[in-house]
Amino acid sequence: MGTVHDIIGGIGFRKKLFDMGILPGVRIKVVQGSRFSPFVIKVGDTKIMMGWGMLSKILVNKE
């Protein structure tokens, strides 16, 4: 569980995240995942899956 602090990436990447509701200031929760399998995260009521590469571009302040 944590709050998104910053997003590293180009405009296309950022937009994809914004569309899902992931932007600075938002709380997200990592449900499952590892370096070798995609991650499942929850943002509000939305459940999203993404790879390790993408997730590492989302800087989160852990609670």
Added chain:
Amino acid sequence: MQAKSINYTHTVAVVGNPNCGKTTLFNGLTGGNQRVGNWPGVTVERIEGSLKFEEKYIHLVDLPGIYSFSPFSEDEKVARDYLLSKRPDLVVNIVDATNLERNLYLTAQLIEMKIPTIVVLNMMDLAEKQKISIDIDHLSRHLELPVIAVSAVSQQGIKEVGRAIDRCLEKPVLSGTSVVYANEIEDIIKEWTPALREVVPVVGADQRWIALKILEQDRWITSLAFEKGCLSKKDIKEKLDSVESLLGEPADSVIADYKYGFIHGIAKDIISRIRNDDTFTDRVDRIVMHPVLGVPLFLIVMFLVFWVTINGGGSLIPVFDAAFGKIFVTGFEKLLYYFNSPDWLIAVLAGGIGTGIRTVAAFIPVIFTMFFMLSILEDSGYMARAAFVMDKFMGALGLPGKSFVPMIIGFGCTVPAILATRTLERKRDRILTIFMTPFMSCGARLTVYTVFAAAFFPTHKGIIVFSLYLAGIVISVGTGFLMRNTLLKGETSHLIMELPPYHSPRMKHILIHAWNSLKVFIFKAGKFIIIAAILLSFLNTFGVDGTFGNEGNEKSLLAKIGKTITPFFHPIGIEDENWPASVAIFTGLFAKEAVVGTLNALYGQMEDSSSRASTTGIGLLKKHFSRGGPQAYAYLLLILIYFPCIATLGVVFKEIGLGYTLLLAWYTTFLGWNIAALFYQISMGREILWIILPVLFLSAVFLLFRIIGRQKKETIELT
């Protein structure tokens, strides 16, 4: 597909996030009568229908499910272009009540596009189950738009939406509310408004919207502004930099932030809920996406789909084949005969077209079943999880997880497998998967393997057949690797995907979807198949002596062609006396199981009447493939790899166009010939020339691919 706009009184567009129940609602409103086509220039599906009220005849257009309007993805671009250029009379914005805030992101954008909108809060039944309660009136006041709450799965809900549309068309409501952004941004908008006036008529939205898009670095809008000379690159860069330095974030980030802020402010006011953090979906997902259980579970599900499609659907093939055969081949023949039609006409019409129609029809049960099964998986929400589970596995092959589905189906029949690639979002992934799928030995090829295995390797049937399957898989992976690094260079897209909650599949929706997909197969791929069938039929029946009715005997053009091209197959081990094998390769184009039939028929002809009765099919095989096992195996390799059957080519053509279809046809045949030749020569023939040449050919082609790939890379980097 042109809508008869003369008859329509109004146009209504339906917009919403993916998985918001839009399709169900659309189906409900149109009564399942819809036209499915394509938006011009792209592969995005276009679905239209109509709705009638007393004096109104409404054209309903279903726009693709999208999260926002931007030019980044085809779906979104299509939706946005439609709304801005066609300016429908009303937009029906479907919002998922169980995920309100995220869904309202799109609504906020719609409001800024200044089009009359009505918000339909859908899935209220689910919201109730999740103990979410929404103050609808309050929401309506905040948005300054009409809002109705329904559950689109109920007839009543659909009727309510229909009535609401009727009312709103009488008095369309344009929201007066707007998102207020940070001061810095509002200032820029004010500053740019006069300058952007000329862009307004071109775009179809007001200056505020245009300014925001420019700040979001929307390439299309920005270049329009340049063209009209409204703003210069310097102007824009200046403003973007100033926003970033003043607010600490790029402008697009700030804009998204304020939009969500606007929405959150509303949501806080109108939603009251007891948040459930461990839903049914979560519980199921723990099993389905379990690091250890996930993959086996997926394989079981896939096996089930495969089994139902091939065995269930497959069992109906003879029914359809016989029925259509009776009508379009035999029946047609009789009809033409009755009218004293010349032989050649009968051959072309009944033999050609009739056989073509029958071939297409024979596939119907399998294809429909497959689409049906896949629709169930997609609708229930499982597909998303499947993509996730197989992603790491398929990632090694440079493909998305969803590519696994077509390949599994390909073991039954290549035709539905190719059609299954439609679920892949990106064209490049579809092309790559389509190139890899034909090497999965299908049921038809299995029939050939079994017969040959029984003849030449009676004690090792299983292993031989398995080795062929394995060879197919290896070649498939190799092809994928080759294509991925040469012609089809490109990164796999960043995988980010919403996982919708599970729900029980909606039968009506699934049937409509499966039926629509089937229709497309029949008419598009079917045309191609029928033409090819006519050609082959003609060659098969027309003899060199000018007569007809030469099927299965030496005099037909097809046989003549077979004999002529046999030398070409010498390196593979087909000797001149074995020319029926070449003909069989040809008839294998129709359907690969025809290989055995053709061989039997032609070999049978070659026997003189005394021995004809006593020699078995297997005996004949052994006689003509006189040099035994390796010769037969080389032939099998060719059958495995070469030119897919015309039904397959027909669907490939429909999916990825003529260029790639020709490439596939050439590639498979080229590869097949070379590999079979190499095998035969290394194992038996020992003719050095025919070992070196295939190696040379293969290397030359791989190099060629690489060069083209490199050129393509340069072009991509230039743009």
